[in-house]
Structures are given as C-alpha cells and as structure tokens.
Amino acid sequence: MSQSPFPIPDPNLYTEEEIAQLVHTFYAKARNDPSLGPIFEAHVIDWDAHFVQMINFWSAQLRGTSRFRGAPMPKHIALPELTAELFERWLYLFRQTTEELGDPNLQQHANAIASFIASRLWQGYQMSNYPDKQPVALHIA
Numbered sequence: 001m002s003q004s005p006f007p008i009p010d011p012n013l014y015t016e017e018e019i020a021q022l023v024h025t026f027y028a029k030a031r032n033d034p035s036l037g038p039i040f041e042a043h044v045i046d047w048d049a050h051f052v053q054m055i056n057f058w059s060a061q062l063r064g065t066s067r068f069r070g071a072p073m074p075k076h077i078a079l080p081e082l083t084a085e086l087f088e089r090w091l092y093l094f095r096q097t098t099e100e101l102g103d104p105n106l107q108q109h110a111n112a113i114a115s116f117i118a119s120r121l122w123q124g125y126q127m128s129n130y131p132d133k134q135p136v137a138l139h140i141a
Contacts, residue, residue: 007109009064014106016055019062022110023054026097035089043079061113062106076121077128084138087122091115091140115140 027050030036044050056067076082094114098107119138126135 007112009060009062011063011065013109014062014103016059016063018101018103018106019058020051020055022097022101022106023051023058025101026094027051027054029093029097030090033089033093035086036093039079039082039086058110062109072117073121073124077125079125082122082125084122084136087118087138088140091118091138 027040027047031040053068053070056065057070057072059065060068091114095107095111098110098114101107119140122138123135126133
C-alpha cells in the first residue's frame, strides 16, 4: 500500500468556515485573473452550486467529510486548450490564498493536495487530448 502524498484529513484541524473562506477567497482571485477568469466564467454556469461542490471537496480532503460527489477529471479533460501555464497559474493563486489565510497547517496541507491535484489533472488532460505526445510535467516550486 502506497503512502498518501499529503496528511490525513483531520476535522479537528480546520473548521468548515475556514474551508469556505479558502474556497471563496481563491475563486475571487481566479475569477479576476486575466488568464483563468474567462475559462471559469465560460464553464461555470451556477457559481453557488460550484461553491457548494468545492467546499464539499475541500472539506473531504482537509476534514475527512464525505459530502463530495463528483468526478473532476472528465470535466477538466473536456475543457478546450488548457496549458501547463494555466494549471501553474491556478496553483500560484491557490498558494497565494492559503498563505494569506494565515494558518500554517492549512497552508501546508491544502497546498500539498492542490499540487497533487494540479499535476494529476494536467497529466490526465494531456493523456486524453494528446495521446501521441509525451506528457509534460508542471513546474511546481
């Protein structure tokens, strides 16, 4: 059995309010970003539902709740013309958000998960959309 790339979720470390703040603060940045904003605005039809889904996702990852229902990979694979730079920008804004929130445990835990997710989604995107090309790794600092 392989070791998880990030800490075990712990409901005692983070509150639902902290997770909601993380999600809302991050998406405010992403929606205002010149490169990411247009993609989100073109593909997220119902922001309230998206926030609920993302809060449930991050609650599952950080607190171990089981409310998240979804399959992120197919939704991301279907997006047109994604690039490594877009995933790297997403990760940069996410890390900026976790730093600003001021909780070192949340920052470390959420950033580890976000790095893993960005890499997996980018790898899956490339394998699905460019099956004849060698996948290119993200530059994750």
